[in-house]
Amino acid sequence: MKKLFGVGTGPGDKEYLTLKAVKAMENADVIFAPNNNGKNMALDTAKDFIEEKKIVLIDFPMGKVKKKDYKKAAELIKKEISDGKSGVFLTIGDPMIYSTFIYLMENIEELGVEVEVVPGITSFLAGAAKIKIPITVKGDRFLLVDDIVDEDVLAETDSICILKTTKNKEDVINLLEKNRFSYTYIKRCSLEGEKVLKNKEEILEDKDYISFILGRRKEND
Ligand SMILES: C[S@@+](CC[C@H](N)C(=O)[O-])C[C@H]1O[C@@H](n2cnc3c(N)ncnc32)[C@H](O)[C@@H]1O
Numbered sequence: 001m002k003k004l005f006g007v008g009t010g011p012g013d014k015e016y017l018t019l020k021a022v023k024a025m026e027n028a029d030v031i032f033a034p035n036n037n038g039k040n041m042a043l044d045t046a047k048d049f050i051e052e053k054k055i056v057l058i059d060f061p062m063g064k065v066k067k068k069d070y071k072k073a074a075e076l077i078k079k080e081i082s083d084g085k086s087g088v089f090l091t092i093g094d095p096m097i098y099s100t101f102i103y104l105m106e107n108i109e110e111l112g113v114e115v116e117v118v119p120g121i122t123s124f125l126a127g128a129a130k131i132k133i134p135i136t137v138k139g140d141r142f143l144l145v146d147d148i149v150d151e152d153v154l155a156e157t158d159s160i161c162i163l164k165t166t167k168n169k170e171d172v173i174n175l176l177e178k179n180r181f182s183y184t185y186i187k188r189c190s191l192e193g194e195k196v197l198k199n200k201e202e203i204l205e206d207k208d209y210i211s212f213i214l215g216r217r218k219e220n221d
Contacts, residue, residue, distance in 0.1 A: 002113045003086040004032075004077060006095040006105060008120020009042040013190035014049075016121045022049050024118050029085040030054045032077055034100050041210070042090035056080055060100065074107035081113070093122040098146050098163060124161040124212055127186040131196060133216060135159055154179050160215040170204055172213065180218045187211035 005024040010016030025031065031050050033040040035057035043055065058073050081087040095101040095117050105115050124144070128135045136142045140158040143149075149162065149172055160181065162172055176183050177200075185203040188194045188210050197203045203213075 002078060002081040002083060003116065004081065004108050004113050005086060005088045005116050005118055006099075006101040007046075007088050007090055007118045008094040008122075009045040009090055009092055010121040011093060011123045011126035011190040012041065012045055012188070014045050016126065016190060017045065017049070018118065018120065020118045021046075021120065024086070024088050024116075025049045025053075027086060028053065028088040029082055030056060030080050030087045031090065032056050032058055032080070032087055033090040035059045040090065042092045045092075046090055054080075065100075065103070070103045070107045073104055074111055074113075077104075077108060078111045078113050091120070094120045097122050097144075123186075123189050123210075124163070124214060127161075127184075127189045127212060127214055130186065130189060130194075131184055131214070133184065133214065135161070135214075149175055151175060151179070154181075158217045160213075162213045162215075164209065165211045165213055166207060166209050169213075173200060173203065176213075176215050181215040182218050183213050183215040185211060185213050 005028065007021045007024050009021060025046060026049060031053050033043045038057070040057060058076065060069055060073065077087060089101055089104065091099040091101045109115050125135070136159055141156060143153060143157040143160045146163040147167060154175065173183065185197040187206060187208045197206065
């Protein structure tokens with residue numbers, strides 16, 4: 001039997017790696033991560049715990065990744081793990097939040113490889129801790145999105161996080177202001193170059209993909 005661990009490496013600072021994540025990496029034969037021009041952020045976080053292990057960076061095509069691409073990646077992963085051994089697929093934050101691993105997982109299981117998921121601290125939880133503003137308090141409805149914010153849904157929301165801010169940041173901020181939300185932009189949370197911005201112009205100027213916006217409905221005056 002072969003086994004693949006989907007491991008969340010947290011927001012970036014290696015001190016946010018869990019003991020389970022470190023153990024899975026130490027016991028693995030081979031470490032996988034998506035190839036971002038020869039680099040990978042999760043790999044940077046985990047590098048001290050990987051030592052001399054074999055690392056396989058997996059190419060996914062630019063733009064929309066198709067079912068056949070995940071199937072191909074799953075076949076490669078299966079081939080690289082020896083019988084009776086395990087591999088680790090690294091993902092930033094948590095593997096169950098907007099990650100490549102989610103699509104890969106189904107294909108891996110279809111090939112008869114056992115899968116175990118090791119959760120990680122998400123970027124937005126690390127961000128809430130950083131700015132000391134809660135994600136939810138009793139009775140709150142929290143919305144997590146990585147794209148368009150629907151105004152009707154926003155009307156029913158008390159607290160929001162928008163990931164992948166480079167897509168439509170200005171529209172999102174205008175909508176938050178119109179609906180009386182206070183907001184904070186956090187980039188490279190827990191990493192070198194971390195920034196917390198509240199000024200609209202400064203937020204709009206920044207183009208870093210590794211960023212998110214946390215918003216909360218303002219209390220009634
Ligand atoms: C493909 S999603 C991955 C989400 C990840 N699985 C998680 O649990 O946070 C990529 C987005 O995660 C967010 N992100 C991940 N790490 C971050 C960090 N250290 N600082 C700010 N944003 C981060 C950004 O919004 C980025 O566009």
